[in-house]
Amino acid sequence: MSHPLKQPLIIGGGLAGTAAAIDLARAGHAPLLLERETAPHDKICGEFLSGEAVAALVALGVDPIAHGAVPITRVQINAGPRSVTTSLPFPALSLTRRVLDDALLDRAAMVGVAVQRGTALRSLSAATVHTTAGDIKATTLLIASGKHDIRGLPRPPGPDQIGFKMYLRSARLSRALANTVAVTFFDGGYAGLQPVEGGRLNLCLLVDGAQYRSLGDWPALWARLVREPGLAALADAEQVLARPLAISRVPYGHLVPIAPDGHWRLGDQAAVIPSFCGDGMGIALTSGRLAAEMLSAGATANAYQRALFARTRRPVRLAMTALGLARHPAGRWAAMAGLGAVPGALALLARATRVADPGQKPRGLAPA
Numbered sequence: 001m002s003h004p005l006k007q008p009l010i011i012g013g014g015l016a017g018t019a020a021a022i023d024l025a026r027a028g029h030a031p032l033l034l035e036r037e038t039a040p041h042d043k044i045c046g047e048f049l050s051g052e053a054v055a056a057l058v059a060l061g062v063d064p065i066a067h068g069a070v071p072i073t074r075v076q077i078n079a080g081p082r083s084v085t086t087s088l089p090f091p092a093l094s095l096t097r098r099v100l101d102d103a104l105l106d107r108a109a110m111v112g113v114a115v116q117r118g119t120a121l122r123s124l125s126a127a128t129v130h131t132t133a134g135d136i137k138a139t140t141l142l143i144a145s146g147k148h149d150i151r152g153l154p155r156p157p158g159p160d161q162i163g164f165k166m167y168l169r170s171a172r173l174s175r176a177l178a179n180t181v182a183v184t185f186f187d188g189g190y191a192g193l194q195p196v197e198g199g200r201l202n203l204c205l206l207v208d209g210a211q212y213r214s215l216g217d218w219p220a221l222w223a224r225l226v227r228e229p230g231l232a233a234l235a236d237a238e239q240v241l242a243r244p245l246a247i248s249r250v251p252y253g254h255l256v257p258i259a260p261d262g263h264w265r266l267g268d269q270a271a272v273i274p275s276f277c278g279d280g281m282g283i284a285l286t287s288g289r290l291a292a293e294m295l296s297a298g299a300t301a302n303a304y305q306r307a308l309f310a311r312t313r314r315p316v317r318l319a320m321t322a323l324g325l326a327r328h329p330a331g332r333w334a335a336m337a338g339l340g341a342v343p344g345a346l347a348l349l350a351r352a353t354r355v356a357d358p359g360q361k362p363r364g365l366a367p368a
């Protein structure tokens, strides 16, 4: 296998990698994208698409509505017996990653990206990329492997938390949560629940590793979740997957301010915002589009990484602070009281953790 020098090589066909690839191809480059999975598959993700993410997808030529996305117009926050519901300050959607990522890969191929599914990067040495299909010489390398680290380029390990995802069927829950994302905070974690296409709901949660190990297994964790007032309705839901998807030690708060080795880091490889914000996909798309724009303009990887850092550091740090608050019962009580007492407080928080797409001015707590 060979690839001409100076052609951008993108590792990972998730949101960040495909966004970069599509924009690079549309700008006249000939990127090669390697995606290790051979076929569409489920991914651990809450599948909440923020307004920014939706706008970026449409700009890339992928309309989530045309792929069956469900409109999400309200957010419900639960903690213990308290519950606050409000309208979202932006139109949001919900679409499974199985469908969304496949649509983006198809779109990339359509605009001229050389998409190679079923090929994984194994390791790097100088300008040589060792893949499962052979070695490639690449001078411009965009790392968009998301939750999976490249050998030799690890991100710092995240906190001892485990993420789980399960699809559900429940007529009662589907009615109660029509067009609504519900986020439930509990001792040792939080869970997001929302409808997705096909009449199912996506339950995605994070739980402290120690709590999970003391419970022992998924059925025991499920029984624990059902005892939360905000999640009691799970009791009569059918679990659609044979077993949940799981991930551990996501490095929340990870930020990359510079590119020490000259590689362009995109998406979760560059910035990891706590999942409850529902903005990881927006950041991934923004990073991919920004990388393509700056690469086309002749910028260095370092300039790109600094620009992305400037856009992401405040939303990520604000979300980390909110997450720290939510971990403590007193913090949850104060936050729920504040959200209930100040109309629009939830909307303000949601706005403050958004990251703008390239071309837009950052909104909310924009970088100084």
Ligand SMILES: Cc1cc2nc3c(=O)[nH]c(=O)nc-3n(C[C@H](O)[C@H](O)[C@H](O)COP(=O)(O)OP(=O)(O)OC[C@H]3O[C@@H](n4cnc5c(N)ncnc54)[C@H](O)[C@@H]3O)c2cc1C
Pocket (backbone or CB within 6 Å): 011, 012, 013, 014, 015, 016, 017, 034, 035, 036, 037, 044, 045, 046, 047, 048, 049, 050, 053, 119, 120, 121, 122, 144, 145, 146, 147, 148, 149, 150, 163, 164, 204, 205, 206, 247, 250, 266, 267, 268, 269, 275, 277, 278, 279, 280, 281, 282, 284
């Ligand atoms: C529990 C949880 C819930 C979340 N919920 C939401 C949410 O509701 N809304 C939201 O916006 N964000 C959410 N996120 C965050 C979101 O999933 C990520 O931020 C987003 O997927 C990052 O996109 P990415 O393109 O960087 O990586 P990914 O989507 O992980 O894509 C990376 C791709 O690279 C491929 N790959 C990996 N290694 C290699 C390799 N060596 N060679 C070739 N290919 C490789 C993978 O197969 C994958 O397709 C959540 C995250 C978690 C953990």
